[in-house]
Amino acid sequence: MTDIDITSKTMDGMGPHGTKVGLLRVLGPAHVWALGVGIVLVGEYMGWNFAVGKGGAYAALIACWFAGILYSCVAMIDSEVTSTVASAGGQYTQAKHIIGPLMAFNVGLYLVFAYTMLEAANAITAGYLFSVVATMSGHATDLDQRPFIILVIMFLAWLNYRGVLATLTFNLVITAIAFLAILILFLSTSGIVGGGIMEHAALFEGHELPYGWIGVLAAMHFGLWYYLGIEGTTQAAEEVRSPARALPFGTLAGIMTLLIAATLTWYVSTGVLPWEFLGDGVNGSVAPLFDTARLSGSTGLVWLLGFGTLFATLASANGCINDASRAWFAMGRDKYLPSWFGAVHPKYRTPYRSIVFLVPIALIFALGAPLDQVITFSILSGLLGYTFMPLNIILFRRKWPLNSIKRGYEHPFHPLPAITLLALCGVTYFAVFLGYGTQLVAMIGFYIVVSLWFHFWRYRFVNRGAQFTMPWPKPQGY
Amino acid sequence: MAHYNPPTQGKVSQLIDVVVLVILTFGALFVPLWLGMAGAAKTVATADANPTWESLGQTPAQAAKYEALGYNPASAHDLILARFDYSFSAGALLTMIVVVVLYYVLILRFSESEYREVIAEKFGRE
Numbered sequence: 283m284t285d286i287d288i289t290s291k292t293m294d295g296m297g298p299h300g301t302k303v304g305l306l307r308v309l310g311p312a313h314v315w316a317l318g319v320g321i322v323l324v325g326e327y328m329g330w331n332f333a334v335g336k337g338g339a340y341a342a343l344i345a346c347w348f349a350g351i352l353y354s355c356v357a358m359i360d361s362e363v364t365s366t367v368a369s370a371g372g373q374y375t376q377a378k379h380i381i382g383p384l385m386a387f388n389v390g391l392y393l394v395f396a397y398t399m400l401e402a403a404n405a406i407t408a409g410y411l412f413s414v415v416a417t418m419s420g421h422a423t424d425l426d427q428r429p430f431i432i433l434v435i436m437f438l439a440w441l442n443y444r445g446v447l448a449t450l451t452f453n454l455v456i457t458a459i460a461f462l463a464i465l466i467l468f469l470s471t472s473g474i475v476g477g478g479i480m481e482h483a484a485l486f487e488g489h490e491l492p493y494g495w496i497g498v499l500a501a502m503h504f505g506l507w508y509y510l511g512i513e514g515t516t517q518a519a520e521e522v523r524s525p526a527r528a529l530p531f532g533t534l535a536g537i538m539t540l541l542i543a544a545t546l547t548w549y550v551s552t553g554v555l556p557w558e559f560l561g562d563g564v565n566g567s568v569a570p571l572f573d574t575a576r577l578s579g580s581t582g583l584v585w586l587l588g589f590g591t592l593f594a595t596l597a598s599a600n601g602c603i604n605d606a607s608r609a610w611f612a613m614g615r616d617k618y619l620p621s622w623f624g625a626v627h628p629k630y631r632t633p634y635r636s637i638v639f640l641v642p643i644a645l646i647f648a649l650g651a652p653l654d655q656v657i658t659f660s661i662l663s664g665l666l667g668y669t670f671m672p673l674n675i676i677l678f679r680r681k682w683p684l685n686s687i688k689r690g691y692e693h694p695f696h697p698l699p700a701i702t703l704l705a706l707c708g709v710t711y712f713a714v715f716l717g718y719g720t721q722l723v724a725m726i727g728f729y730i731v732v733s734l735w736f737h738f739w740r741y742r743f744v745n746r747g748a749q750f751t752m753p754w755p756k757p758q759g760y
Numbered sequence: 761m762a763h764y765n766p767p768t769q770g771k772v773s774q775l776i777d778v779v780v781l782v783i784l785t786f787g788a789l790f791v792p793l794w795l796g797m798a799g800a801a802k803t804v805a806t807a808d809a810n811p812t813w814e815s816l817g818q819t820p821a822q823a824a825k826y827e828a829l830g831y832n833p834a835s836a837h838d839l840i841l842a843r844f845d846y847s848f849s850a851g852a853l854l855t856m857i858v859v860v861v862l863y864y865v866l867i868l869r870f871s872e873s874e875y876r877e878v879i880a881e882k883f884g885r886e
Contacts, residue, residue: 382872382873382874383871383874383875384867384871385867385868481825484819484821484822485825487819488819489817493843497846500846555829556822558839559831559836562802562842566839577828619781620769620775620778621774622774643782651789655793711860715856716848717844719848719856722856722860723859724788724791726859727859728785728787729863732781735784740777741874742766742767743766743767745764745766746763747763747878747880747881747882750879750882756879756882756883760876760883
């Protein structure tokens with residue numbers, strides 16, 4: 283076994299690129315939890331309900347749990363690999379060390395697109411919330427949502443620019459409030475505290491599976507939205523004080539939190555809202571938990587879930603800016619993209635150029651595309667990334683078996699999680715095909731074109747051996 | 761393996777690379793939208809000229825929820841009756857499968873050849 287030990291308490295990080303000014307190592311496990319859950323929890327507040335529209339309420343529950351299995355596999359695999367590959371870029375850096383440069387370039391783009399689109403979706407929802415509040419408080423005409431969308435993205439980008447500790451501490455507080463809001467809504471409406479208002483049997487009557495079993499498959503498309511982004515915890519790898527401890531702990535605690543939140547969300551929303559209304563996230567229920575609170579008759583719950591929705595969207599957009607910029611930065615640092623993006627701010631120690639560059643791109647999508655399309659673009663990029671993960675862990679175990687390098691965490695039952703993940707990705711591709719096949723093919727066409735561009739043009743500017751920055755022995759089989 | 765020294769990229773060339781990537785990105789994401797090929801729109805198969813909650817297939821409990829949300833049968837008509845069409849052709853499904861598989865095969869093959877260079881340069885002289 284190599285003498286390099288990532289779990290060492292005396293070795294502060296890997297110093298992967300030998301730079302004098304690197305990202306700050308200031309984060310703990312709670313920040314990792316806040317990053318992962320913060321990005322995802324908005325999925326409980328909006329977006330998951332498109333799964334109800336795809337196949338009905340029961341289909342959305344089945345999708346919720348199968349997607350939960352998919353993401354549990356993602357979290358287990360990610361926890362093992364990233365606790366060992368402790369460097370910014372997350373899965374991009376994993377792919378670079380384990381599969382190869384072109385795969386890494388593609389994975390980096392998946393990450394940037396998934397998070398930038400999700401950021402745009404969050405900003406759209408925040409704008410919608412402000413317009414609802416304006417209407418509820420007596421504003422006569424429709425409020426122009428665009429200034430609020432722009433303000434949300436600009437404010438959070440500024441926060442990210444100024445430093446990671448403040449950014450993720452902010453996320454920790456607002457994410458915790460948003461999660462507590464779901465728990466309080468569940469306790470208040472389910473009958474555990476006070477009178478219950480759940481009417482599952484009456485609301486499901488005659489509409490149990492409105493599309494039959496194909497609707498269950500179709501619901502898997504938006505089932506991902508319950509958890510999409512938990513894999514973003516890996517982007518903090520270069521900024522946590524103890525990667526081997528904080529990353530597995532934060533990631534696995536995060537997926538457990540989300541499994542609870544997703545199931546409670548389904549339970550309270552489907553017990554109060556009719557499925558056709560709930561399942562139409564554009565013309566019906568844009569923010570299902572907020573709508574559930576509105577029907578509860580409690581002004582306190584309306585305010586709580588209103589703030590919960592707002593906080594969840596802000597936390598998610600905030601985390602997305604953090605993650606997309608780290609992936610873009612890491613690619614710039616390796617010269618996969620122009621090296622100008624690989625700069626760290628001399629004072630704030632953040633990837634400031636990448637943060638600023640991605641702001642107008644997010645704005646264009648937030649202001650120029652409908653919500654379900656933006657969500658779909660994000661899901662497609664995420665799905666391509668999840669398909670890479672089983673290949674990644676199988677090759678990781680093959681090239682560096684368990685006794686060859688010390689891991690911060692070893693996930694159990696290998697290769698079962700990898701095989702399960704691959705099978706569920708296959709089901710989700712079919713679900714996407716049922717409604718958004720054109721986008722899927724267009725997006726893969728895009729990745730094929732940029733892959734050829736990278737392989738035949740861009741890669742000439744990349745140092746070969748220097749991009750392998752982990753202090754590992756030579757991989758087996760090479 | 762001989763050490764590879766990459767050429768230095770000029771600022772204009774870097775800028776062009778970024779522009780190319782951004783254009784390709786927007787093309788992939790917005791062209792399907794502009795061509796009207798994006799997404800699966802729900803449609804109402806048979807419109808109901810004089811809708812009631814019963815004719816829309818709603819029980820009294822379900823109708824009460826719609827009324828609490830501010831709907832009446834007329835305003836809820838499209839929301840309740842619109843459905844997705846999940847019919848598809850085997851050819852379209854096969855095309856998607858082939859595109860996805862070919863994409864990953866392409867990526868993995870090119871990555872492997874690049875990876876061998878990386879490993880050879882990093883560890884070759886050890």
